[in-house]
Amino acid sequence: MAPRLEINGLSKFFPGVRALDDVSMSVEAGEIRALLGENGAGKSTLGKIVAGVYSRDQGTVLVDSAEIGTLDEKAAGDLGIGIVHQEGSLVPQLSVAENIFAGRQPTQWLGQVNVRAMREQAKALIAQLGVAIDPALKVSALSPAQAQIVEIAKALSRDLRILILDEPTAALTLTETEKLFDVVRRLAGNGVSVVYVSHRLAEIFSLCHSVTVLKDGRLAGTRRVAETSTDELIRLMVGRDVHFSRSAAGRRIGDIVLEAQDVEAPPLVRSASITVRAGEIVCLAGLIGSGRSEFCEAIFGARRRHGGSIRIGGTAIDPKGPWDGKHAGIGMVPEDRKAAGLFLGMDIVNNVAATVLSRVSSGANFSNRKAEALARNFVDELRIATPxxxxxxxxxxxxxxxxxxxxxxxxxxxxxxxxxxxTRGVDVGARSEIYRLLRALADKGVALLVVSSDLPEVLALADRIVVMAEGRTVGELRGDGASEEQVLRLATRYTASVAEVRKQPGMAEA
Amino acid sequence: MQITQPLAETAERRRENLFVRIVRRLADSRELTLFVLVVALALAMSIVYPNNFPTASNMRAVLLNLAPVGMLVCGMMLLMIGGTFDLSVGSTLAFSGVWAGVVAGWWGWPAEIAVLVGIMVGALCGLVNGLIVTRIGINALIATLGTLTIYRSLTYVTAGTGVTPITDAFAEYGRAADPLFRIQSPFWAMLVLVLIGGWLVARTRFFRQFYFIGGNPRAAQLSGIRVDRLILIGFVIMGALAGLAGVLGAARLNSAVVNAGVGIELKVITATVLGGASLKGGEGTILGGILGVLFIALIENAMIINAIGVFWQGLVVGLVLLFAVSLDRFKTSGRA
Known part of the structure; x- marks a missing residue:
């Protein structure tokens, strides 16, 4: 029998990045296929191309042996391809039934929506998934898991042949995850092909039949789940050719600057501890959603902390806001440079001055002269290319x-x-310069805590690597000699198997 | 790379004709645009109406009439730089004026106390606005739209039809004039506020923080700027200024009118936007704001002298506002 979905030589370019490079795969009817890869490996992109969210730049897509020309969201829907997005695509203010039939509500006299028929049909669809959700409820009243079920029902409302699930369990608790899995298995039993995008190894072993691994946008391999192992999958996920050289400089590591213990900032940070010494670069590694950024925000004061202790230079601090963190001598370069970091409409002078308003002032007066001098120094020192x-x-x-x-x-x-x-969204040339800058800062005795999803970057920068998973710091590695595999193994340890995780005390329900 | 871009730009600019270059130059500084317009308008009116416009009494009337809007613009500009605004200023103005009237006129307390009470009532109104916006997190449009009607209603509840007359001692606060130009105190109060406010906002590091907040509130917060606290302070300043305007207005008339300041918020916001503020925040100066006020005042004066009824004023002011804001499209220094 011909495969349900066949992809040949698919490529996709984003400005400056080759997100997918000559990827081919095929999925049978009723098969649950995992798409596995690290952050940024291209797995979500692939899913979105099949669902018509993104257009492809090269390659062919065949559904039941018929080649598909332009594939946009409407065409995908007509073909019976449905997608459940990571971030969700439901309108929270509308009812479950209205969401399921968005734009295609059954109508009656004078084009009025036939609410009763719509609800009946919605109920039937949801029942097919083995669950009961009142179709008259507003989506905003649903749990994340229920919302996901509704998304699936929405996909199911048209003759569904292929279902793409993009990291559906990110917001789900374990019991909810199990419930979702039951639904997916049931669908597959009815002949629907499922493409399950995830980076959680445990889920793949408990749910999927086969797995395709992507690495830096390329196909790294396809395996049957029964015939592979965690070790093999991790090996397929890592091992890139790009490596940034580590600095050989023997840095003087000084006293402890940051000592954070058992920090809790629910829901994402459950129990995280870390120490960073003067002149040391510590990298915080882990999967997306493991709570790394949130842990840092709690240290800085940008996120409310519920438990644990933070010491800076031996003195306990309790930052209530970023100003307290700043007062204690902490700086934080946020992940989202445009939304949270910079004042894009202002000039370099004002951007640099924003954290040091008192230093660029004489008395109460803001001194443009001092601010300009400061900015000029940094433009020279950091080699910022600007007129x-x-x-x-x-x-x-x-x-x-x-x-x-x-x-x-x-x-x-x-x-x-x-x-x-x-170095998110930064080209390779500027990258190595930023590494040089960070190392120079550490050489001056600054304690650096770097969060990165980019494993080669972690290995190139870190004196020590602390790994987080599921809101906990789960392990520590020495920077030199550590391998991507070791880091990934720690990062996925907590999700090694759903059943195993359940036995962990305190991990059951959030 | 980025560096080559300005070179290409200059070459391109050389080809533009003189007119476009002048427009660009003007558009780069709203203050300069407005200043040129104000001077041109004043000159034109002096030539066209030599007997009506450039007279001492007309000047006095124009400057006195723009005083309340001028005071309010100082606070509104600060708020708009910080990316927010206050619609309740007209009601706050009336509420403060009425309380000053009640304290002096009905209770017979000294005029100084009445003035202070009026300003405090205004500041309190601003504090409530600020708390609603920053603590409860209600959008400033909705929050101050709500308090606009609440404060107005409280004004009616407090004083029914108003307090008239108040007392002579109290009236002196709004009527005292300088010996040289013989302009009454509200104008001088406004002038002092504009000068001090202009310096504070342009130069001090404390008020500089409002530009960061308006530019990107999240980045400001993460830069260690206490966004909520500063916005709260901005609302209190705005309220106190409305209080002062209300007290001086009531004193000048020796009457606390419950309908004082109806619709003034839109006039103030018009002048503020005309003066260079943006609804997104992060832009504007007090100088620009006051030039905006001056410009609108001159246009109104021209229409009064011309006897073109008040019905046309709104049309002209509206057109001028749209024109001034559309000049931004010619800006050279803005974001690409």
Whole structure:
């Protein structure tokens, strides 16, 4: 029998990135196929292309042996391809039934929506999934798991042949996950092909028949789940050819600057501990959603902490807001440079001055002269490519913006600098410069805590690697000699098997 | 790379004709645009109406009439730089004026106390606005739309039809004039506020923080700026200014009118936007705001002299506002 879905030589380019490179795979009817890969490996992109969310740049897609030309969301829907998005695509203010039949509500006299018929049909669809949800309820009243079921029912409302699930369990508790799995198995039993995008190994072993691994946008291999092992899958996920060289400089590691213990900031940080010494670069590794950024925010004061202790230079602090963290000598370069880091409409001078308003003032007066001098120093020191310090930051390239953001925090001369994703959206050239800058900062005795999803980056930068999983710090590795495999093994340890995780005390229900 | 871009830009600009260059130059600084417009308008009116416009009494009337809006613009500009605004200023103004009237006129307390009470009532109204916006997290439009009607209603509840007359001692606060120009105190109060406010907002690091908040509130928060606290302070300043305007207005008339300041919020916001503020925040100066007030005042004056009824004023002011804001499209220094 011909495969339900066949993909040949699929490629997709985003500005500056090759998100998918010549990927081929085929899925049988009734098969549950996992798409596995690290953050940024291209698995979500592949799912979205099949569902018509993104267009493809090269390659062919065949559904039941028929080649598909342009594939947009409507065409995909007509073909019976449904997708359940990571972030969800339901309108919270509308009812379950209205969401399921969005734009295709059954009508009666004069085009009025036949509410009763719509609810009946919605109820029947949801019942097919073996669950009961009142179709008159508003989506905002549903749990994340119920919302996901409704998304599946929405896909099911048309003759469903292929269902793509994009990291559906990210927001679900374990029992909810089990329930979702039952639904997926039932669908597959009815002949629907399921593409299950995930980076959680445990889920793949308990749910899927087969697994396709992507690595940096390329196909790394396809295996039958029964014939593979966690070790093999991890090996397929890592082992890239790009490696940034580690610095050989023998840095002097000093006293403990940050000592955080058992920090709790629900729901994402459950119990995290870390120490960082002066002159040391500690990388916080882990999967997306493991609570790394949130842990850092709790240290800095940008997130409410419910338990645990934080000491800076031996003194306990209890930051109520970023100003308290700053006062204690902590700087934090946030992950989202445009939304949370920079003042894009303002010039470099003002951006750099934002954290050090008192230092660039004489008495109560803001001194443009001092601020300009400070900005000019940083433009020279960090080699920011700009015609002048009065350039609007929004007009700079990504790498230069990132340098301005670093300058903003270097200006306050922090004892501890937290850098969340130092090179996201930055090209390779600027990357190595940013690594050089971070190392130079550490050489000056600053304690650095770097969050990164990029394993080669972690291995290139870190003196020590602390790994987080499910809101907990689960292990620590020495920077030199650590391998991507070791890091990934720690990062996925907590999800090694759903059943196993359940036995962990305190892990049951959030 | 980025560096090559300005070179290309200059070459391109050389080809543009003189007119476009002038427009660009003007558009780069709203203050300059407005200043040129105000001077041109004043000159034109002096030439066209030599007997009506450039007279001492007309000048006095124009400057006195723009005083309340001028005071309010200082606070509104600060709020709008911080990315928010206050619609309740007209009601706050009336509520404060009425309380000052009640304290001096009905209770017979000294005029100084009445003035202070009026300003405090205004500040309190601002505090409530600020708390609703920052603590409860209600959008400023909705929050101050709500308090606009609440404060107005409280004004009626407090004083029914108003307090008239108040007392002569109290009236002196709004009527005292300087010996040289013989302009009454509300104008001088406004002038002092504009000068001090202009300096504070342009130069001090404390008020500089409002530009960061308006530019990107999340980044400001993560830069260690206490966003909520500053916005709260901005609302209190706005309320106190409305209180002062209300007290001086009541004193000048020796009458606390319950309908004082109806619709003034839109006039104030018009002048503020005309003066260079953006609804997104992060932009504007007090100088620009006051030039906006001056410009609107001149247009109104021209229409009064011309005897083109008040019905047309709104049309002209509206057109000028749209024109000024559309000048932003010619800006050279803005984001690409």
């Amino acid at each position: 002048s310090v009065h350039q609007i930051v929004g007009n700079l390239s990504g790498g230069n913006q990132q340098k301005v953001l670093l300058a903003k925090w270097m200006a306050m001369e922090p004892r501890l600098l937290i850098v969340d994703e130092p």
